[in-house]
Amino acid sequence: MKEATRLTCCLPIIIVLAADLCVGIRFSAQLSEGSITDTANQQQLRTAVFALGSFWRSEAVFGCLDGVVRTTVGYAGGSKTNPEYRSLGDHAESVQIEYDPKVITFKQLLEVFWTSHDSRQVFGQGPDVGNQYRSIVFTNGTEESRLASVSKEREQTRSKSGIVTTQIQQLGTFYPAEPDHQKFELKRNPFLLQLMGNLPEEELEKSSLAAKLNGYAAELCPPRLQKRIHAKINDILRKGWPILREV
Ligand SMILES: *[C@@H]1O[C@H](CO)[C@@H](O)[C@H](O)[C@H]1NC(C)=O
Numbered sequence: 043m044k045e046a047t048r049l050t051c052c053l054p055i056i057i058v059l060a061a062d063l064c065v066g067i068r069f070s071a072q073l074s075e076g077s078i079t080d081t082a083n084q085q086q087l088r089t090a091v092f093a094l095g096s097f098w099r100s101e102a103v104f105g106c107l108d109g110v111v112r113t114t115v116g117y118a119g120g121s122k123t124n125p126e127y128r129s130l131g132d133h134a135e136s137v138q139i140e141y142d143p144k145v146i147t148f149k150q151l152l153e154v155f156w157t158s159h160d161s162r163q164v165f166g167q168g169p170d171v172g173n174q175y176r177s178i179v180f181t182n183g184t185e186e187s188r189l190a191s192v193s194k195e196r197e198q199t200r201s202k203s204g205i206v207t208t209q210i211q212q213l214g215t216f217y218p219a220e221p222d223h224q225k226f227e228l229k230r231n232p233f234l235l236q237l238m239g240n241l242p243e244e245e246l247e248k249s250s251l252a253a254k255l256n257g258y259a260a261e262l263c264p265p266r267l268q269k270r271i272h273a274k275i276n277d278i279l280r281k282g283w284p285i286l287r288e289v
Contacts, residue, residue, distance in 0.1 A: 087111055088143050090151050091118055091216055093134035093178040094159040095167030098226040099260065100137040103158045106257030106267055109145030113253045114138045115226075116218040119178050119209075125217050134176050138216050148186055152193045155179065161197060162204030180213040187212075225252050227260035234259055237275065237286040254289050 094100050097115035105113045115137050122131025139151065159167055159177060166175040179190040190210045198206045218224075224247045228234055234255050235241075246252045257263045258271045271289045278286060 086142065086144070087140045088148070089182075090139045090141065090148060091136050091180040091213055092139070092151070092155050093119055093136040093176060093180075094155060094161075095135070095175045095177075096170050097135035097137055097219065097223065099262070100135070100158075101225070101253070102227045102257045102260035102262040103154065104137055104139045104151070104257075105253030106263035107141075107146055107151075107154065109142045110139055110253060111142060111250050112140040112248055113256070114216075114218050114247065115223050116216050118180060118214065118216045119176075119211055127220055127223060130174055133174065133217070134178055135174050135219075136178070136180070136216065138218075149189055149193070152179065152189060156193065156197050161206045161208045162201055164207050177208040179208060179210050181210060182213045221247070225256045228252055228256040231259045234275075237278065239285050251286070251288060255286075258289075 092100065092104070094103075101113045101115045104110055115135070117125040117130050117133035118136040118138075119134040120130070120132030122129075122133060125131050125133045141151065161177045163177075166172050167177075179194070181187040181190050187210065194206060194208055194210060197208070221243050222229075224243075228246075235246075238246075238249075238251060238255065241249060241252065254263070254267075254271070258268060261268065263271065267289070274286065274289055
């Protein structure tokens, strides 16, 4: 874990009132045992991409799950090259999920996908209206296509009256969105950022802990995890030993 190589000292009051007084000491990543394990694990990670409405929310939903190692928001499903937030063309707001298939499967991710939005809405999700908020399962390979079709049929049976509008598409290019949109929910919470030791943007985007806290900030973690993180944060505040390394 990258987070484990970082040590910061500060009091709870300082955390809240004077973020910039904190001192971070970083050890060389090469020397830490954690980074070797990280590299070994990286090789077995798989990638999934889903579109299910606003990507701020999508990232928060998936970031919390056990087995999800990293999340990135971006644009996929369209043809425009180098889309941007204000001109994303025919792309959909999407979340890319790197996960450990030994802990969570594509099938389980699909379940979360279906239960985290209304796949019967045609042109958006709730207040977010437009083509960019459409529902898509991106698949890589025949097995994932099969799983996606089966789960869509099941969803259609469940939803009875409404037509499930979700598209199933071959995964093409995923364009990561601008930094402002990465871990959006977490960034709205300076206190949580400080608890993590104010990681630089690059590290924040790759951090598993940031993915989890992003979900926590949006209150979209499974209830038990939401509670556990809350308790950890309170514990840190009580003890005054300040850095949150894992949840
Ligand atoms: C599809 O999966 C294979 C094998 O896991 C991987 O090497 C490849 O990069 C993936 N393709 C895309 C577009 O992500």
